[in-house]
Amino acid sequence: MYRKITREKLRKWLIGLSARAEILVPAKMNGLWTFRLFHNQELPQNFLNSRIPPKNLFFEPLKGLLGWKAADGSFQVNSCPAPEAARVIFGLKPCDARALRLLQPVFTGDYPDVFYAGNLSRTLLLGQACRVQCQGSFCSEVGIDRQDSVDFDVFFREIAGGYIVRVITEKGNTLTGEKEFFEESSAGEWNSAKEEIRGKNEIPLFNLEKVKAGARERFPDEDFWMRVSAKCINCGICTYLCPTCHCFDLCDLQRPGQGVRFRCFDSCAFPDFTKMAVHNPREEKWRRYRQRVSHKFNFFYENFQTVACVGCGRCVAHCPVNLDLREVLLEMAR
Amino acid sequence: MNAPEDGKNIYQPHLMEIVKIIPETGDTKTFHIQFQDASLRESFSFVAGQFAEYSVFGEGEATFCISSSPTRMSHLEFSVKRVGRVTNALHQLNEGDIIGFRGPYGNYFPLDKLKGKNLLFIGGGIGLAPLRSLIHNVVDTRSDYREITILYGARSPQDLCFKYDLETWERNPSLKMVTTVDAGDNKWKGKVGLVPMVLEELKPSAGETMAITCGPPIMIRYTLKSLEKLGFTPSQVWTTLEMKMKCGLGKCGRCNIGPLYVCKDGPVFSQEEIQNFTSDEF
Amino acid sequence: MSEIIPEVSKDGLLDLGKKLFDERRVDYFLGYKKGTVRFKTIPLIARKGEDLQELWVEDFFHANLSLYLKEIKGRVGILAKGCDSRSLVSLIKEGQIKREDLYIVGIPCAGQVDPGKAAKAASCEPEELEEIIRRNQEFVIRANGQEKTLSKTQVLLDKCLFCQYPRPLIFDSLLTGDYVAPVSPVARAQDDLRQKPVSEKWAFWSGQFERCIRCYACRNVCPACFCPRCIVEENMPQWVSPLPAEGDNFVFHLMRLLHVAGTCVSCGECQRVCPVEIPLMKLNEKMTDDLRELFDFVAGVDLEKALPFRTYRQEDPQDFIR
Structure with missing residues (x-):
């Protein structure tokens, strides 16, 4: 189902929704695109993808899980409440939304995590089609359509003066059904709103099937992994800016008489990540780099039948030493 | 078996009281713990080989197998070697103190495959802990198994864990118990020698026998070689693997060996499975 | 000679x-x-x-x-x-x-380009920059199909403008080549923050460190951070928790700053690689100034002069050491 809305009416629609939900929209803060609380402002046009992926709004970098209190000889543990308050995020990109879906079986499969599940179910996901190919990205190579997606509730394509929207879920249908904001549109109008992506890779960089096969074949090739990881500096940028990386640590914070257990991000790039008392199975840098690439293109695929990479390019664009995942994948695909 | 309830926080531990602490060696203690919640004492169940996450609130969680047997449910037991932050904190605790417990997690020893067979347990040091759970279990259901041999070794007589169990098993006429140390002292009357060497001396028959081993990585490596020499096939040999874990739930991303997560797909693996691992990172 | x-x-x-x-x-x-x-x-x-x-x-x-x-x-x-x-x-x-x-x-x-700064001067997003070309004493920037000419001071990293x-x-x-500073070096203007009351400085850095994601790229890229085991990873006792929360982020950055005092040569790599663009050089520069003023020390310029952290003098004006 397709509908359309003018730019001004979209703003008013969001203002209306803000009475019932927290609204997050793209905004530039300290020079970085991010998602911020909506203050009824004009919605930005031509915004680029956020530096920090919106994954952080669902799987938080720091999340209190439970707390404890000791008083008068009694000891009590209480779970932190699962998030429930309704929320709307506008301006999500197809890559990042796919990432949220990829993480679903991890967090909501066996042993469902109420925090991730709660964040997903409380959020109305409003996506927007891309107009430019982000630096370092290879989204179409991993099967992301930058102009279309069903990973949202509603997906927006910008047109002159407004948007054509594709309504995907029932929740999206109900909320965009309000006649004073949205008009009915058609598949024809939707199709004609498709735009050329600026700066796109004219020829696909690699064939994903070959990458997947290469990931399995290359796994035992220690020389390959040593060579490609040699310049890595073991920082956590690629994992912390990644929309699909989800390794975490559990940490306690103790205050007099009470405390909180937090979940916080951790990174397979860090030497101590797998360190045990007597040995560390991934002591060497090349093993850690191999783990990151293999997890995404080999193990995750084996366990969940999809690669855990959406090609957003953040790790490529922001690596301090320009260790380019695309080059590694390309070499694996050979 | 203790499936998470809908809407429950999977990271939230149950509170358990330490009812007894047994010093095993200079750096190892066994804790007997009891659920605070009376209904959990009734409903909780597990299978030998499973593990849990234990909390010292304010210090964090650590992973240990449940070293008591599912056939003896008056309380649970786990054993801790002092090596890091949480294990140090556990060693500071006293009887009556409260800890957190999440579990049971992971797979377990394949009782169905062990039934009707000879069992050969080979343990080293604190590695006896997971085997001990299974040993008590098979002793309590003795008629389901044929001959049972236990080979246990430690560096020195002072490093032997579960001495009270070793004594009971030695007195049990339905078990063959062999204890060895790498280096004895003037009081030591038992065997002296490394576990794999003593194993080769013992020459257990591989026919209709399942070997279950756990111990320091170096011991396991040589034990596997000795078992192979003795004619054991990889499907007859079982072990439990140790990896760094935080969540125990297949999410936090540490304990994988290739695509397998030791917390969910393990910690118990047959040698046959291990041989087919994609990765040697364990 | x-x-x-x-x-x-x-x-x-x-x-x-x-x-x-x-x-x-x-x-x-x-x-x-x-x-x-x-x-x-x-x-x-x-x-x-x-x-x-x-x-x-x-x-x-x-x-x-x-x-x-x-x-x-x-x-x-x-x-x-x-x-x-x-x-x-x-x-x-x-x-x-x-x-x-x-x-x-x-x-x-000839000075290193700061793409973020160049984009700002060209009023575009850094991602929109297509080319940065050196042309004589200037730079030609191409972004969104348009060309703009910018001066060196608009394009080069700040550290290059003060190149000594x-x-x-x-x-x-x-x-072979010219070993001259890209522009005739100007003295680094004192950071505006320096004159502000402590509360304002605190508010400024709280806002900056709040963004820190604790990726440790600043530490790992730093040649001066050579400890084989960093105190940040130590957990017995734990001096800094791994929680990316303001307090621990503060401790991490200030501790790192003090640890590299006397070894940090203001190469600026920490700031350049920071994925959330925390202006870490402000801290390094303050420290550099303090070392010069208090200890008459400039890091990495001669092989002889003793390191301030390794120097003890009887005439130390402060009495804590005596």
């Missing part, structure tokens, strides 16, 4: 590198190769002569290659800009590397 400077041409650099390997004078050679992302180059870690085939020293060689000396042990050939050579001096003084294990090839640097050491302080040979 007249100085004989062994010069090497760009074409000769490859031969020099190969010769160093052939004569077994080096086990590694650290250089740069062409980047795959705009305005970046890739650190090249050559293990044999053939690896040097990819050597590329044209532009955007921001990286301070001495960072790899933390990890690579043995005899190392290394390219060094004037500013990078201060790190080498610093590391030699700290006993981290031996001068005789290094073969240093100084490279001329365009020529490496120690080297074994120099790549």
